[in-house]
Amino acid sequence: MKSDFLADMSHEIRTPLNAILGFSEMLLAEGADPLTPRQREDLTTIFHKGQHLLALVNDLLDLARIEAGQVALQRQTVPVRELLIRTLDAFTPRLNERGVAVRVAVEPSALAVSADPRRFEQIVINLVGNAVKHTRTGSLTLRAQPEENFVRLAVEDTGPGIHPDDLPHIFNKFYQARRQAEGMARGTGLGLAITRQLVELHGGRIRVESELGRGSRFEFTLPAAREDGL
Amino acid sequence: VKALRTALVVDDDADSRRLLVRLLEARGWRVLEAGDGQAALDYANLARLDLVLLDLRMPGPVDGLEAAALLRQRPEFGCLPIIVVTASPQEANRNRALVAGCSAFLSKPVDLRQLWHEIERLTGEGGR
Numbered sequence: 001m002k003s004d005f006l007a008d009m010s011h012e013i014r015t016p017l018n019a020i021l022g023f024s025e026m027l028l029a030e031g032a033d034p035l036t037p038r039q040r041e042d043l044t045t046i047f048h049k050g051q052h053l054l055a056l057v058n059d060l061l062d063l064a065r066i067e068a069g070q071v072a073l074q075r076q077t078v079p080v081r082e083l084l085i086r087t088l089d090a091f092t093p094r095l096n097e098r099g100v101a102v103r104v105a106v107e108p109s110a111l112a113v114s115a116d117p118r119r120f121e122q123i124v125i126n127l128v129g130n131a132v133k134h135t136r137t138g139s140l141t142l143r144a145q146p147e148e149n150f151v152r153l154a155v156e157d158t159g160p161g162i163h164p165d166d167l168p169h170i171f172n173k174f175y176q177a178r179r180q181a182e183g184m185a186r187g188t189g190l191g192l193a194i195t196r197q198l199v200e201l202h203g204g205r206i207r208v209e210s211e212l213g214r215g216s217r218f219e220f221t222l223p224a225a226r227e228d229g230l
Numbered sequence: 231v232k233a234l235r236t237a238l239v240v241d242d243d244a245d246s247r248r249l250l251v252r253l254l255e256a257r258g259w260r261v262l263e264a265g266d267g268q269a270a271l272d273y274a275n276l277a278r279l280d281l282v283l284l285d286l287r288m289p290g291p292v293d294g295l296e297a298a299a300l301l302r303q304r305p306e307f308g309c310l311p312i313i314v315v316t317a318s319p320q321e322a323n324r325n326r327a328l329v330a331g332c333s334a335f336l337s338k339p340v341d342l343r344q345l346w347h348e349i350e351r352l353t354g355e356g357g358r
Contacts, residue, residue: 007318007320010317010318011287011317011318012317014317014319014337014338014339015243015246015317015338016245017338017339018243018245018246018249018317018338018339018340019243019245019246019248019249020339021339022246022249022253022339022340022342023249025342026249026252026253026342029342030256050339054339
């Protein structure tokens with residue numbers, strides 16, 4: 001069965017990663033035998049690459065489960081404004097540090113969607129995380145407004161934008177856009193693929209607009225919560 | 231002088247065991263090691279335990295869940311902190327572990343700060 005294979009794969013990768021991350025973290029934290037700067041740098045690389053592998057196995061597993069139809073949404077009525085603000089909180093220190101302004105525009109303010117709150121949050125974290133990673137100055141804006149039986153949400157940034165040649169491919173697995181700023185941490189290459197799958201699993205759509213030098217706007221829809229709460 | 235507290239580390243992966251043993255010993259714990267569920271139960275007959283760190287998926291007739299449930303059945307281990315440290319962190323396993331009487335559920339790779347937080351919370355003694 002495929003589900004067993006995925007669970008086994010996860011277990012078999014996590015077990016050696018436990019030793020790799022655990023021992024490197026322990027050595028980095030140990031005060032008794034100080035490391036030379038070079039040893040510290042090398043160990044830090046091992047630790048960070050181990051973390052990257054963990055993120056990769058988590059994303060791969062998530063995507064494989066969604067694609068195999070094994071993810072069941074736990075739908076409920078989720079107030080949009082609260083979720084957006086709560087999700088933004090984790091990013092606020094980094095944005096404040098850079099002087100990036102943050103706006104949340106939800107009209108009407110009581111707007112709610114019918115969604116799996118954990119998955120809705122994951123979608124927003126992925127899109128906001130990308131925007132934060134690329135935006136050094138300017139602003140980050142989250143919007144939501146009703147549109148027939150759906151709610152249209154948008155994440156807008158004033159980052160460097162995405163090259164027109166890259167735009168049609170950025171939701172593909174492992175696609176790496178050509179224009180990455182120096183020293184930018186490489187993601188797993190699966191974040192946007194997962195995001196698209198999650199939006200579509202809810203019955204919504206996602207798309208992107210971008211202009212080089214101006215910024216990007218990711219827009220997605222989720223079913224609106226019905227008045228009767230179902 | 232306070233008596234040494236004793237932890238039992240149960241895991242079939244020797245490296246995962248060694249990691250936890252090193253961590254606990256560095257903070258003054260006495261540590262016993264078991265490579266499967268049956269060995270864990272055997273130790274429990276011999277020693278007073280203050281903490282168990284328990285893997286779930288292990289070979290042999292007694293897996294982690296069964297070991298936890300059997301330990302919990304004994305009156306002397308009614309309050310023993312049992313922390314699961316597993317490479318199978320699916321929600322269903324978490325629920326099973328809590329039903330079996332485990333006190334906390336952590337996933338591998340284990341976040342060391344989170345582990346100490348749980349040890350301190352459950353035993354009042356994490357070390358530094």
